[in-house]
Amino acid sequence: MILNVCLQDKLVVANSVTSVHTLTPNIGAVMVGMIPDSKFQVKRAQLEAAKWKYQNGCDMTADQLARRMADINQFYTQNAEMRSLGCAMLMIAYDEETGPQIYRIDPAGYFRGMRAVGLGVKQQAANSFLEKKFKKKSDFTYDETVQLALECLQSALGVDLKSGEVEVAVVTKSDTSFRKLADEAVDFHLNAIAERD
Amino acid sequence: MSSIGTGYDLAAATFSPDGRIFQVEYAQKAVDNSGTMIAVRGKTGVVTAVDKVIASKLYLSTTNARVANADTHVGMAMAGLYPDCRSLLDYAVGEALDYLKEYRTPMPTHQLASKLAEYVHMFTLGISRPFGCAIFLSSWDKMKGAQLYLIEPSGLSYEYRAWAVGKHRQAAKTEIEKLKLTDLSMDELVKEAARIIITVRDETKDKNVQIEMGWVGEHTNGKHQLIPDDVVKAAEEWAKAKIEEDENMDE
Numbered sequence: 001m002i003l004n005v006c007l008q009d010k011l012v013v014a015n016s017v018t019s020v021h022t023l024t025p026n027i028g029a030v031m032v033g034m035i036p037d038s039k040f041q042v043k044r045a046q047l048e049a050a051k052w053k054y055q056n057g058c059d060m061t062a063d064q065l066a067r068r069m070a071d072i073n074q075f076y077t078q079n080a081e082m083r084s085l086g087c088a089m090l091m092i093a094y095d096e097e098t099g100p101q102i103y104r105i106d107p108a109g110y111f112r113g114m115r116a117v118g119l120g121v122k123q124q125a126a127n128s129f130l131e132k133k134f135k136k137k138s139d140f141t142y143d144e145t146v147q148l149a150l151e152c153l154q155s156a157l158g159v160d161l162k163s164g165e166v167e168v169a170v171v172t173k174s175d176t177s178f179r180k181l182a183d184e185a186v187d188f189h190l191n192a193i194a195e196r197d
Numbered sequence: 198m199s200s201i202g203t204g205y206d207l208a209a210a211t212f213s214p215d216g217r218i219f220q221v222e223y224a225q226k227a228v229d230n231s232g233t234m235i236a237v238r239g240k241t242g243v244v245t246a247v248d249k250v251i252a253s254k255l256y257l258s259t260t261n262a263r264v265a266n267a268d269t270h271v272g273m274a275m276a277g278l279y280p281d282c283r284s285l286l287d288y289a290v291g292e293a294l295d296y297l298k299e300y301r302t303p304m305p306t307h308q309l310a311s312k313l314a315e316y317v318h319m320f321t322l323g324i325s326r327p328f329g330c331a332i333f334l335s336s337w338d339k340m341k342g343a344q345l346y347l348i349e350p351s352g353l354s355y356e357y358r359a360w361a362v363g364k365h366r367q368a369a370k371t372e373i374e375k376l377k378l379t380d381l382s383m384d385e386l387v388k389e390a391a392r393i394i395i396t397v398r399d400e401t402k403d404k405n406v407q408i409e410m411g412w413v414g415e416h417t418n419g420k421h422q423l424i425p426d427d428v429v430k431a432a433e434e435w436a437k438a439k440i441e442e443d444e445n446m447d448e
Contacts, residue, residue, distance in 0.1 A: 011373070016307075016356035036318040036352030043315070083210045083323045086218075 020169045020180055024049045026093055027062050028169050028178030032119045033087030033107075041085055045069055062093035066103035066111045074109025084108075088119055092169075094176040118156060126156035142172055146181075146189045154193075163187045210323025221321050224350035227277050227329030232406065233363035234263070234276040235393055236333040238345045239386045240379050242414015243335035244424075245274035246390040248363070248398065251405045264411035264423055268293035270303050270336055272411045272421030276363050277330030277350070285332055285348075289313055306336040310346035310354050318352025327351075331362045335421065337414045365397035372396060383414050387424060392436035408433060 019031050021042040029045065031038035048068050052060040060068075069089060076084045084107040091103040104119065105111040116134055118126025129152045140148060146168065154161050163186040171178050205211050206219030213219060232248040247263040263282070267273045267289040275282035292312050296304035313332060321327045327350050334346040347362070348354045359378055361369035372393045381389065387410065394408050410429050413421035424432075 011358050011360055013356040013358060036314065036321065040315065040318055081324070083212065086212065086216060
């Protein structure tokens with residue numbers, strides 16, 4: 001899962017700006033949209049997951065959390081007291097029973113599990129790119145997956161990315177904890193893509 | 198630049214068709230039209246300066262302070278609607294105190310900034326009107342060094358090396374970018390901050406203004422304080438002399 005960071009003013013401390021959030025140790029999310037609304041929704045998701053664990057003694061799975069967040073979003077659309085939040089959430093996790101999971105939750109209260117998805121300003125281009133790639137094959141290795149995501153973003157935005165401009169976060173079978181890739185790792189994949197072309 | 202909301206701007210509960218919340222943007226305008234406020238982070242501390250408008254000569258110079266303490270170690274500089282500023286100050290003081298009582302250690306500044314940002318954001322959801330003020334939180338401690346955060350009326354909060362808000366923020370930011378902040382001592386920071394405020398003032402429009410400054414750093418042992426009057430005066434005089442000297446050099 002990757003996100004293009006729009007470069008801030010040079011007076012801003014760069015690593016205080018992030019859209020990649022850990023909801024539980026094994027579920028992560030990337031938020032697209034209004035930043036204060038995104039932070040609000042992330043806090044709520046973290047709360048819901050923690051509450052579930054406290055009440056039920058087991059971890060909340062990604063699909064359960066996605067359904068809960070979608071229901072909360074639907075509530076805002078039907079009740080007058082609060083407006084819908086201007087942000088959408090892409091949630092990822094590696095479930096030990098069902099494998100890798102991606103969920104897209106939007107302000108309408110709609111959520112779906114996806115094999116691949118793009119969100120944001122160039123989402124049409126990103127989604128078309130992914131559809132084309134997935135038609136041919138769907139069993140990508142870890143390296144291929146990361147590079148596919150980077151390639152998709154590069155092609156949708158029409159620019160060559162640098163490691164300082166993107167945030168890449170992963171979950172894998174071998175290590176189901178949600179983590180961000182360091183700049184060097186991102187560079188490795190970007191170079192691999194460049195050399196392939 | 199005035200874009201009319203025409204019906205989509207009556208409440209913060211309403212999005213416009215192009216995805217904007219006009220009430221929040223109008224709240225931002227309240228900040229943009231208020232007196233300039235700058236904050237600069239140096240190597241060993243942070244200096245904040247507010248160009249306070251003195252509404253009447255009958256006021257005491259200490260009245261309606263724009264720089265205050267959220268906690269002994271965290272300073273709060275405020276721009277925008279003054280009653281909204283005071284309300285946020287009360288909230289920040291309460292939160293910092295609650296943390297201290299609960300955890301028996303001073304509240305980390307980034308957490309206080311997050312708390313304030315979330316609080317401000319709640320008011321953009323339509324329950325009430327947004328806050329028409331922007332807040333700089335500043336602190337210094339041995340472990341993390343100098344920290345500076347800005348909380349905007351939209352609930353956005355970032356950490357900064359330096360920033361400016363208010364009437365002359367663009368000009369102020371340009372001046373700030375010319376400085377090499379990490380090379381400046383606290384004394385120099387104070388003088389430069391005063392110089393920037395005076396430089397960006399518009400003589401015809403900004404009358405009856407007074408600079409209010411606060412600092413926190415190694416030299417105050419991490420405690421935030423209002424800069425003493427004599428230091429501020431000295432900085433202002435240095436600044437005025439420097440500006441004249443620069444003007445003479447240009448001629």
